[in-house]
Amino acid sequence: MKKIKTIIIDDEPYSRDELTFLLKEYEDIEIIGEADSGEKGLEIVMRNEPDVVFVDIEMPQMSGLELAKALTNMKQAPLIIFATAYADYAVKAFRVQALDYLVKPFDEEQIEDVIGRIKERLHNTDFKEKEKSTAAVGKLAVEDDGRIVYIPPKDITYLFREERETIICTKDRTFRLRTPIKELEEKLRAYPFFRTHKSYLVNLDKVEELIPWFNGAFQVKVVGRKEEIPVSRNYVKALREQLEL
Structure with missing residues (x-):
């Protein structure tokens, strides 16, 4: 089974730990890095080329929205999942082509829904062209x-x-x-x-x-x-x- 390479970017250690704990329940999710700022996150993403990035919206200096705009310009842009304490950020999230968003505090049902969408999107990306000819x-x-x-x-x-x-x-x-x-x-x-x-x-x-x-x-x-x-x-x-x- 191919692992889904994942990076978590959040300036709050507790939020990173909580999300890491919930994601580790899924065998096909592999957390390959973390960052506590948008600047460090951008560097880690460019170096490791993950499949999906969980990004906190509210971070000092480079916000999650600014980081997401930079990531969408990459040749192989990762899927972006926003994390926020405020549900009204959803519209802004989708404007930068985020796949989805999580509202803090996280819960297992939210995570399950998001993981399902990630798998569906990656599945469609990985197999669509192959299945056209098969x-x-x-x-x-x-x-x-x-x-x-x-x-x-x-x-x-x-x-x-x-x-x-x-x-x-x-x-x-x-x-x-x-x-x-x-x-x-x-x-x-x-x-x-x-x-x-x-x-x-x-x-x-x-x-x-x-x-x-x-x-x-x-x-x-x-x-x-x-x-x-x-x-x-x-x-x-x-x-x-x-x-x-």
Whole structure:
């Protein structure tokens, strides 16, 4: 498994330690450096070329926003995740093409959502060109009443985790299996599936509508299904980038 090289830049030692502790829960995240100022952070990033940088917005001298503007001009710019005590910085964060932002104090759910978006973005970057030239022909094997049914991934509308089962939904049927959703996500990498929520994976080719819900979250309407699928607010921007011309 390829590690996601990560750097944390924050002038507050406690915040750096807290974020480091939470990120170390993820085996594929590798923290390769830290910095306590924007100037030192820029130097470390240029020297180490990380995949993702967590940046505190409010730092003396070079602020996180100024640092982010400098990073986006790099030939291989890292993904930028802002950390801030004030949620109203979100608009400014997205103006400098940040992937997302975390509001202090950090919590595990925030981190999980952000890590999901990082993996989705890096996955799309790493595999999109490769998969254009590689015709994936495999089918997903599912046991159904003692038989093995082979489902073409293009026929899957969405899948989700419910208690200890993963439910696969096509236009006309549903199938239940024990395989974790993360394992199925890996098998479906060659196809246009997108994690809209920690428990949901949606086939982008089946999306018909994006419907506002509440607190910045949305719901997705898909072809052939009456139910609507949740989209966490932290995934909305990336989802729209994938869907819209």
